[in-house]
Amino acid sequence: MASAISDPALEVLFLPFAHNVLPQSGTESLFLRARGGGAMQRMETGSLLCEQSFKPAADVLQQQGFRTVADVDASPKRYPHVLVLPPRQREEARALFARAVTLAAPGGRVIASIENNEGAKAGEGDLKRLAGLGGSLSKHHCRVFWTGPIGDGDHALLAQWRELDAPRPILQGRYVSRPGVFSWNRIDPASALLARNLPTTLGGDGADLGTGFGYLADEVLTRCPGVRSLDVYEAESRALALARINLSRHSQRVQLQYHWADVTSGLDRAYDFIVSNPPFHSQGRDGRPDIGQGFIAAAAAALMRGGRLWLVANKHLPYEDVLKQRFSDIRLVDMDQGFKVIEAIKAGPR
Numbered sequence: 001m002a003s004a005i006s007d008p009a010l011e012v013l014f015l016p017f018a019h020n021v022l023p024q025s026g027t028e029s030l031f032l033r034a035r036g037g038g039a040m041q042r043m044e045t046g047s048l049l050c051e052q053s054f055k056p057a058a059d060v061l062q063q064q065g066f067r068t069v070a071d072v073d074a075s076p077k078r079y080p081h082v083l084v085l086p087p088r089q090r091e092e093a094r095a096l097f098a099r100a101v102t103l104a105a106p107g108g109r110v111i112a113s114i115e116n117n118e119g120a121k122a123g124e125g126d127l128k129r130l131a132g133l134g135g136s137l138s139k140h141h142c143r144v145f146w147t148g149p150i151g152d153g154d155h156a157l158l159a160q161w162r163e164l165d166a167p168r169p170i171l172q173g174r175y176v177s178r179p180g181v182f183s184w185n186r187i188d189p190a191s192a193l194l195a196r197n198l199p200t201t202l203g204g205d206g207a208d209l210g211t212g213f214g215y216l217a218d219e220v221l222t223r224c225p226g227v228r229s230l231d232v233y234e235a236e237s238r239a240l241a242l243a244r245i246n247l248s249r250h251s252q253r254v255q256l257q258y259h260w261a262d263v264t265s266g267l268d269r270a271y272d273f274i275v276s277n278p279p280f281h282s283q284g285r286d287g288r289p290d291i292g293q294g295f296i297a298a299a300a301a302a303l304m305r306g307g308r309l310w311l312v313a314n315k316h317l318p319y320e321d322v323l324k325q326r327f328s329d330i331r332l333v334d335m336d337q338g339f340k341v342i343e344a345i346k347a348g349p350r
Contacts, residue, residue, distance in 0.1 A: 036060035092180035204272030214243035264294030
């Protein structure tokens with residue numbers, strides 16, 4: 001669980017209320033890109049509706065007792081305070097600011113916090129341009145800034161920015177994607193390397209762990225006619241929605257299931273094969289090889305006897321030990337551009 005020490009932007013977000021610069025709303029406020037942690041422990045669980053599209057982070061918020069949803073856009077409700085922890089990607093952040101202004105009640109405020117080295121100055125300028133600036137405070141190398149009471153604003157700019165992270169065709173229309181999703185407008189070279197090495201003989205019931213916008217799953221379904229069903233797992237609901245669109249052309253031939261899930265928590269059914277390009281970062285910049293190790297452990301537990309894991313990873317990532325512990329036969333299939341492709345076969349009972 002994140003703490004105030006490891007998540008200074010979250011801590012600083014509540015500074016205007018702690019210093020009585022802004023009044024508490026007295027009713028439920030909305031928190032976009034909410035994160036759990038020590039600072040949240042000082043909040044009443046009924047005071048915030050949290051939107052978080054990343055499943056592990058959403059699980060932490062729910063464990064802390066906060067009502068949490070992946071997307072609030074379907075609700076007509078408007079909020080006196082809309083708190084925001086903007087992402088690094090500029091287009092995605094501007095679209096999030098525009099959503100926040102739209103979701104604020106008349107006379108309400110948008111409050112945002114960003115670390116200085118993650119674009120605080122630019123973010124403050126963007127919110128000022130969109131809705132005007134009511135004030136700001138700095139602490140822990142972060143800046144929290146907020147609007148004045150929300151009025152009419154610049155409707156044209158608001159509409160323009162709302163569309164900045166809208167799904168759009170990429171790669172000559174082959175896929176639909178959006179800013180903020182991993183490798184959003186190109187094919188990730190690691191996934192492409194894995195796809196080139198996949199045997200066309202993969203068949204039966206399979207899974208793609210960490211599908212992103214669906215490229216690797218699409219390659220499996222295109223290359224492997226013996227696949228009967230494919231379960232697609234993705235922790236980021238914004239990416240999973242894209243995968244539903246991008247894989248829909250296979251739905252008449254193959255049974256497809258989509259799972260908004262933290263793969264490291266385990267899989268619920270057995271598979272003949274699994275493919276994966278596991279993430280090795282969470283929502284921060286620090287490397288997290290334990291995530292990929294968790295993917296491997298989950299795959300090993302879910303595969304049937306003789307089932308195969310096809311995995312791609314940066315060549316320096318320490319996955320070999322966990323592979324040797326859980327699989328009987330491990331083969332380095334290819335290594336190129338700093339990536340390694342591994343096939344691992346499971347022995348013993350499912």
